[in-house]
Amino acid sequence: MRGSSFLESLESACPGAVVGKNLEAIDPWIEIAADRVEPVCRWLKHASVPAFDSLECITAVDWFEPDPKKAAKVSWQPHLELVYHLWSTAAKASLVLKVKLPRWRNDVAGELPEVASVAGVWRTADWHEREVYDLSGVHFAGHPDLRRILCPEDWVGYPLRKDYEQPIEYHGIRGR
Amino acid sequence: MDEPGGISRGSLLEDPRLDDQRIIEFDVRTDEMLVNMGPQHPSTHGVLRLVLRTDGEIVSEVEPHIGYLHRCAEKIGENLTHRQWIPYTDRMDYLAAMNMNLGWALAVEKLMRHRVSERARHLRVLIAELGRISSHLVGMGAYGLDLGTFSPFLYAFREREKILDLFEEACGARLTYSYITVGGLTADLPPGWLLKCEQFLDQFEPVIQEYHALLTTNAIFVKRTAGIGVLPREMAIDYGCSGPVLRGSGVDQDMRRDGESIYTAMYDGYAFEVAVMKNGHYPRDHAYPPVPSDAVLGDCWHRFFVRMLEVVQSMDLVRQAIDRYSACKEPLGEPLKLTEKMPAGDAYLETECPKGQMGFYVVSDGTAIPWRARARSSSFSNLSVLSELCRGCLIADVPAIVGSLDIVMGEIDR
Numbered sequence: 355m356r357g358s359s360f361l362e363s364l365e366s367a368c369p370g371a372v373v374g375k376n377l378e379a380i381d382p383w384i385e386i387a388a389d390r391v392e393p394v395c396r397w398l399k400h401a402s403v404p405a406f407d408s409l410e411c412i413t414a415v416d417w418f419e420p421d422p423k424k425a426a427k428v429s430w431q432p433h434l435e436l437v438y439h440l441w442s443t444a445a446k447a448s449l450v451l452k453v454k455l456p457r458w459r460n461d462v463a464g465e466l467p468e469v470a471s472v473a474g475v476w477r478t479a480d481w482h483e484r485e486v487y488d489l490s491g492v493h494f495a496g497h498p499d500l501r502r503i504l505c506p507e508d509w510v511g512y513p514l515r516k517d518y519e520q521p522i523e524y525h526g527i528r529g530r
Numbered sequence: 531m532d533e534p535g536g537i538s539r540g541s542l543l544e545d546p547r548l549d550d551q552r553i554i555e556f557d558v559r560t561d562e563m564l565v566n567m568g569p570q571h572p573s574t575h576g577v578l579r580l581v582l583r584t585d586g587e588i589v590s591e592v593e594p595h596i597g598y599l600h601r602c603a604e605k606i607g608e609n610l611t612h613r614q615w616i617p618y619t620d621r622m623d624y625l626a627a628m629n630m631n632l633g634w635a636l637a638v639e640k641l642m643r644h645r646v647s648e649r650a651r652h653l654r655v656l657i658a659e660l661g662r663i664s665s666h667l668v669g670m671g672a673y674g675l676d677l678g679t680f681s682p683f684l685y686a687f688r689e690r691e692k693i694l695d696l697f698e699e700a701c702g703a704r705l706t707y708s709y710i711t712v713g714g715l716t717a718d719l720p721p722g723w724l725l726k727c728e729q730f731l732d733q734f735e736p737v738i739q740e741y742h743a744l745l746t747t748n749a750i751f752v753k754r755t756a757g758i759g760v761l762p763r764e765m766a767i768d769y770g771c772s773g774p775v776l777r778g779s780g781v782d783q784d785m786r787r788d789g790e791s792i793y794t795a796m797y798d799g800y801a802f803e804v805a806v807m808k809n810g811h812y813p814r815d816h817a818y819p820p821v822p823s824d825a826v827l828g829d830c831w832h833r834f835f836v837r838m839l840e841v842v843q844s845m846d847l848v849r850q851a852i853d854r855y856s857a858c859k860e861p862l863g864e865p866l867k868l869t870e871k872m873p874a875g876d877a878y879l880e881t882e883c884p885k886g887q888m889g890f891y892v893v894s895d896g897t898a899i900p901w902r903a904r905a906r907s908s909s910f911s912n913l914s915v916l917s918e919l920c921r922g923c924l925i926a927d928v929p930a931i932v933g934s935l936d937i938v939m940g941e942i943d944r
Contacts, residue, residue, distance in 0.1 A: 415893050513605055
């Protein structure tokens with residue numbers, strides 16, 4: 355989605371929600387405050403022009419470097435990034451939303467960071483959020499049925515976290 | 531169920547007669563039962579498990595359980611360079627591996643702002659469209675199998691075999707090709723290949739009419755698919771459906787025409803019409819059997835028919851690609867090095883694969899190894915709508931609906 359006029363209308367509809375942007379990137383993106391995801395998505399689907407009626411993908415990117423030597427050189431602070439790829443079937447336009455989350459809630463390892471679910475906005479978000487929860491460990495508040503989808507229900511850990519360690523044993527099967 | 535043959539499909543639960551308590555009281559009472567279908571069920575297209583909540587013959591709820599084929603492809607992608615991940619994309623949609631290779635290659639090329647040579651571009655179109663034909667042939671044949679007719683499957687595999695022979699000659703593999711790769715293709719076509727491809731198209735073209743006779747117009751096939759599993763347009767979009775499932779519901783969208791410029795540029799100059807019903811007509815539908823009167827837009831029959839139209843459309847595109855490719859005299863060019871560094875940043879690209887829109891998302895921190903490699907599966911979204919489609923249908927219709935979505939579990943579970 356090109357153009358700053360769209361950004362202006364988003365800012366006037368949801369004041370204070372946009373906390374960052376990069377319109378020059380290969381895929382221009384807008385960063386949304388973590389506590390405003392749901393109203394922004396609702397506006398994007400129903401009220402914006404063009405209306406983004408389709409959610410294509412939700413991705414969690416874990417910005418964390420487990421190697422302390424390399425971690426000293428990186429320019430970012432450890433965090434988790436949610437990327438929402440939206441699509442408008444009428445205008446054939448795409449939009450990228452990013453949301454920054456802490457890796458763990460209150461920096462307590464094992465406490466999942468929380469963000470509002472958009473399953474009530476796009477039905478497809480139901481499964482996509484389950485996948486992100488399963489593999490990257492993000493808790494979607496208000497999700498109708500948040501449980502693991504690809505891994506078994508008794509799996510421990512979140513495999514797409516950078517500091518994930520493969521289990522040594524799972525029900526008698528050697529892991530490493 | 532008091533009058534024979536009077537079962538109105540799909541609407542039994544909303545039957546006003548059920549509101550009449552006297553009827554329920556004196557009717558045969560059935561208990562709710564959970565029926566487990568799969569994961570080793572032949573008509574679930576791989577290791578998919580469905581738990582059906584049934585009341586007699588009527589399904590009130592379907593819950594898909596997936597993940598039996600989960601191989602952590604995305605995690606593996608974080609430990610390999612971009613080109614080394616190509617063989618893993620093969621194993622996602624293993625029925626259309628060429629199209630998967632293309633999706634990832636283009637996503638990385640988008641991030642690297644790399645453009646392939648003209649010759650590579652036309653060769654990619656040629657190969658990708660042949661891949662689409664072979665995938666749709668499996669989809670069509672297996673769909674017949676789901677509905678209890680065995681012969682279309684054999685005919686479809688007879689033709690698919692010839693495409694696999696062509697692929698084998700071009701790249702050495704029959705299923706997992708890794709032929710299209712980041713920055714181009716691993717090899718040029720061997721001499722005489724184009725002639726064989728044209729011969730295949732010439733003998734394949736008349737066969738299409740046989741398929742229409744075997745399935746599309748077959749009275750039993752129409753009875754089993756027309757008006758079953760109707761997916762309304764808004765619901766299809768809401769569930770993120772794509773490909774023939776979306777077009778079968780009448781949404782005019784095809785990434786080859788509507789997608790991002792790096793992908794649509796590949797099809798620049800190619801003439802094709804998106805296979806979707808517009809004003810009650812499919813493109814060039816005079817050459818095909820008419821839409822049966824009981825078919826409703828968005829039902830299993832329309833999803834099937836869109837695939838059949840796309841086979842013809844792809845054949846046309848292959849012919850165009852052969853002409854353009856053979857007119858290209860410049861060299862094919864070498865693909866990128868295995869360790870070619872990607873610029874820091876991220877890029878997302880969706881391509882029109884046979885099963886739907888396959889998205890690849892690559893995040894890079896400036897090395898050759900992606901920081902995050904993400905595959906957005908089209909079958910994943912297409913399958914999520916299943917519980918809506920099966921609400922209130924008969925148990926016997928569940929395989930018909932699952933088959934019409936044409937899913938492949940390797941891509942859903944990744």
